[in-house]
Amino acid sequence: MLLRFHVVNPVILNYFLRIDCGLTGKTTETYNNQSWFPDSYFIDPGKTMQISSSANVPQFMTTLRYFPNAEGKNCYRLPLTNTQKFIFRAGFYYGNYDGKSQPPVFDLSLGGQLWATVNSFATDVPVFHELVYAPRNDNISVCLMGRKEYGTATPFISSLEATYLNEDExxxxxxxxxxxxxxxxxxxxxxxxxxxxxxxxxxxxxxxxxxxxxxxxxxxxxxxxxxxxxxxxxxxxxxxxxxxxxxxxxxxxxxxxxxxxxxxxxxxxxxxxxxxxxxxxxxxxxxxxxxxxxxxxxxxxxxxxxxxxxxxxxxxxxxxxxxxxxxxxxxxxxxxxxxxxxxxxxxxxxxxxxxxxxxxxELAEETSGGVKISSYVIVVAVCQLFVSLLFGLF
Missing domain, CATH: 3.90.209 (Hemagglutinin (Ha1 Chain); Chain: A; domain 1)
Structure with a gap:
């Protein structure tokens, strides 16, 4: 069941934030008792598109926002209420919305750090990218940007979620x-x-x-x-x-x-x-x-x-x-x-x-001028000890 309610400002709950990308207007969508905000509250650039419904695709995945300016940083600002651990999930359903039958390849970042390279492969299957992260501040960005090696590929996004993980021990x-x-x-x-x-x-x-x-x-x-x-x-x-x-x-x-x-x-x-x-x-x-x-x-x-x-x-x-x-x-x-x-x-x-x-x-320390990215992978201080004592680990 899908209901819609007009809201003046989005009320961001402490436990979750669900964004239906491409949903037009200022109307909050309620899908199976969960509230989804239109993404116009969180981003300005880009254009929206409606896709035909499919039995295997949730309703909130049948709209999307795409970004013709693929070389720019097209960013969502997520107003979170704390800096504890969250599950961040981004959803992509191409659905051949542009009639080209060529799902684009582009980069997705969180807080300035590369999150994933999105390659949806098929035209009719939703793709999700998920990570767990404790943001350093309560206003974090999720950005989409094209990759030069893929020419004029246009980034797009269908859904964006942040779910707070309550650490009650x-x-x-x-x-x-x-x-x-x-x-x-x-x-x-x-x-x-x-x-x-x-x-x-x-x-x-x-x-x-x-x-x-x-x-x-x-x-x-x-x-x-x-x-x-x-x-x-x-x-x-x-x-x-x-x-x-x-x-x-x-x-x-x-x-x-x-x-x-x-x-x-x-x-x-x-x-x-x-x-x-x-x-x-x-x-x-x-x-x-x-x-x-x-x-x-x-x-x-x-x-x-x-x-x-x-x-x-x-x-x-x-x-x-x-x-x-x-x-x-x-x-x-x-x-x-x-x-x-x-x-x-x-x-x-x-x-x-x-x-x-x-x-x-690992993410580098954030600075007043933005986020300086460290691209090296995690190598913990005890890495050498683990390798020497437990030869054959991952």
């Missing part, structure tokens, strides 16, 4: 607690293993509070050669874990057919230079629905390996047992192999419910 509610201020963490993958549907925040005033509440998109990931498990739902059990995984994620998993086998998950990351990864693994067990019964009184003992180096041991004991494992910093270059292997004496096979992977880039 009571009852294990820490959200990405190892992410450092001053570093931008670019999302590579957020996977729901064993699931069949995308998991997003329920857009309803009567939403189940056990589901996604941080505006994250979890992609279903079934893997050949493994069994998909679905567990009996347990009320809000995921909210007691770090990062607050939704029930729909922890209640599905993949597992090998017997206790002697491992789970192998390859992850493709940028290959140009060594970088630092932030990896989160979600483990949870309960009674299985429509599957072989398991003796959950026995211990499920699992060893977590990154490129063949053991990084953590996980033990799940009894019903409704779970653990969240965060690995950071982890050096990598290119494809990374995550392996979940059976630990000593385990009776039950390993499992994996969910995974998030980010890579980090």
């Amino acid at each position: 009571t009852d294990n509610h820490t959200v990405y607690g190892m992410m450092r201020n001053g570093t931008a963490y670019h999302l590579v993958a957020r996977l729901n293993f064993g699931g069949y549907d995308q998991v997003i925040e329920p857009w309803s005033g009567w939403a189940d509070t056990c589901e996604e509440k941080l505006n994250r998109y979890w992609t279903p990931q079934s893997m050949s050669g493994y069994t998909n498990l679905t567990f009996l739902p347990t009320s809000c059990y995921g909210t007691t874990y770090e990062n607050r995984p939704p029930n729909s994620v922890i209640n599905t998993a993949i597992s090998p057919t017997n206790a002697s086998q491992s789970i192998y998950v390859p992850v493709n990351l940028p290959t140009s230079t060594p970088q630092s990864a932030y990896i989160v693994l979600y483990f949870y067990q309960n009674r299985i629905i429509d599957g072989p019964p398991e003796n959950l009184n026995a211990t499920r003992n699992m060893d977590v390996y990154i490129d063949g180096i053991m990084r953590r041991n996980v033990k799940l004991e009894g019903f409704t047992s779970g653990e969240v494992v965060t690995l950071y910093p982890v050096l990598f270059q290119g494809t990374v192999n995550v392996t979940i292997s059976p630990g000593n004496g385990t009776v039950l096979p390993p499992l994996l419910n969910g995974m998030e992977v980010f890579y980090g880039t």
Whole structure:
């Protein structure tokens, strides 16, 4: 359902900011109980375009703003209310709006730092770029600029979001607690293993509070050669874990057919230079629905390996047992192999419910004249020690 309300000035809530780029006028759009502001409040240059609706494309992605002056800095100013961690997400749906059937390639930046090079490839599939970052001030810019090597490519954007991550540390509610201020963490993958549907925040005033509440998109990931498990739902059990995984994620998993086998998950990351990864693994067990019964009184003992180096041991004991494992910093270059292997004496096979992977880039100190960019990748002070002691890491 889509409703529209006229507003004099946008009221920016502490927890989220959603912008429908290309929405004309000064009318706030309410889509499935979420308020989306027209982008005319936040930017002046550019032109707007309406695209035909599609069953697989959300309503707020069917308008866009494009920038004929590709060489200029076409910037949105986001008036945030604090400088804590936010999820920033930019959406792009080309939809062949210009009739050229040539999706453009251009740069997207956040606070003066290169965020991503946007290449939407197909004309009919939305593309999202997401990162987690704690801005240094409460008025941050998101800019689009063409790339000279691609000639006259015209930048465009369909949606822009900023979601505040409340860092309440009571009852294990820490959200990405190892992410450092001053570093931008670019999302590579957020996977729901064993699931069949995308998991997003329920857009309803009567939403189940056990589901996604941080505006994250979890992609279903079934893997050949493994069994998909679905567990009996347990009320809000995921909210007691770090990062607050939704029930729909922890209640599905993949597992090998017997206790002697491992789970192998390859992850493709940028290959140009060594970088630092932030990896989160979600483990949870309960009674299985429509599957072989398991003796959950026995211990499920699992060893977590990154490129063949053991990084953590996980033990799940009894019903409704779970653990969240965060690995950071982890050096990598290119494809990374995550392996979940059976630990000593385990009776039950390993499992994996969910995974998030980010890579980090550091932002230089902001100055009164703007933002001076540092293009070097993260190499933490203990990097040399990690390499020498744990040879073979990412």
